[in-house]
Amino acid sequence: MTAAGRLALASILLATSAMATDQHVIGIEEHWVAEPPPGVPVAAAYGVITCRCITSDRLISVAAGGASMGEFHATTSGDGGVVAMRRLDDGIEIRPGVPLVLAPGGLHIMITGLEERPRAGGGIHVTLVFERAGAVDVVFPVMARPAVVAEE
Amino acid sequence: MRRRHLVQGILAGLLVVATVIGVMELHRRQTEDVEAVIGGPFSMLAHDGARVTHEDLTGRRSLLFFGFTYCPDICPTTLLQVAAWLEAMEEKGDLIDAYFVTVDPERDTVERMAEYVTYFSDRITGLVGTADELRQMADSYRLYYARIDLDDGSYTMDHTAAVYLMDAEGRFFDAITMTASFDEAVAKLTRLVEDG
Incomplete structure (x- = not known):
């Protein structure tokens, strides 16, 4: 390939990736952290993550202010009511247009090693890192877990 | 030649069918056996310091489930569900003793358990045992x-998360799994009060 050819190809690739970035928007909604009970330095974060994108993205790591670490977990149920919390080491895939729902009893972000107990009404700074979109900073409001009510 | 292949094919097919039936039968028997033997001796401290044993289940209807205070998701969810079910049953709910048993006696002291359980509900009793007492209860309740160790040096626990219902004789009556709806759970608990 000639120098001019390489340059042309490089500029095409650049243009393509810039376009991909423009069309690759991560949305985080209905996000909250459940206020942990007294004496428990562990909290769960929930929310709905969407990717307005053409190619899938992947939530690969999470860091929370005032905590030693964050991990992704899935509460999974197997035969005979055995329920396990499985760490998702490869992160969580987010497909274009398919909302990723983190909710009690299912997928959640586990924040461990909290130095101070988050209280309802406050907020926790959380950095979510995506494979393609990069780091996204969000403040998760802290809320008391809602009381369970009968279904309509 | 072709006929021999046909015969071999039929035999192989029969073998597969027989194996599947055998496995299904084995699974059915195992499931029945497990249900028949859930329950038995245990002795632990309640979060108010009183000792609770299997003998305390006799003459009362009981509900037991397992977890730990550092559990971020499923345990708080289940505690709030159990409290809501009992609340919805009004005075019938008062006939059921609800126990939350820790699978993490290393971190869960009686004091921590008291703080934890009362944060969610005044209808649930937390139970804390020594490692040996937990082992005994685990054997009784299958x-x-x-x-599970975490990268930052702390750890979490995997555990059975079904809610066990025990009748007035202290025997296994039914179980409520995570996937049960609110109404299904309340229906099972009502049946426990009426028939258990």
Whole structure:
């Protein structure tokens, strides 16, 4: 390939990736952290993550202010009511247009090693890192877990 | 030649069918056996310091479930569900003793358990045992629990998360799994009060 050819190809690739970035928007909604009970330095974060994108993205790591670490977990149920919390080491895939729902009893972000107990009404700074979109900073409001009510 | 292949094919097919039936039968028997033997001796401290044993289940209807205070998701969810079910049953709910048993006696002291359980509900009694007492209860209740180490040096626990219902004789009556709806759970608990 000639120098001019390489340059042309490089500029095409650049243009393509810039376009991909423009069309690759991560949305985080209905996000909250459940206020942990007294004496428990562990909290769960929930929310709905969407990717307005053409190619899938992947939530690969999470860091929370005032905590030693964050991990992704899935509460999974197997035969005979055995329920396990499985760490998702490869992160969580987010497909274009398919909302990723983190909710009690299912997928959640586990924040461990909290130095101070988050209280309802406050907020926790959380950095979510995506494979393609990069780091996204969000403040998760802290809320008391809602009381369970009968279904309509 | 072709006929021999046909015969071999039929035999292989029969073998597969027989194996599947055998496995299904084995699974059915195992399931029945497990249900028949859930329950039995245990002795632990309640979060108010009183000792609770299997003898305390006799003459009362009981509900037991397992977890730990550092559990971020499923345990708080289940505690609030159990409290809501009992609330919805009004005075019938008062006939059921609800116990939350820790699978993490290393971190869960009686004091921590008291703070934890009362944060969610005044209808649930937390139970704390020594490692040996937990082992005994796990044997009685066919309970699975395992420590999972985390990268920051702390750990979490995997565990059985079904809610066990025990009748007035202290025998297994039914179980409520995570996937049960609110109404299904309340219906099972009502049946426990009426028939258990």
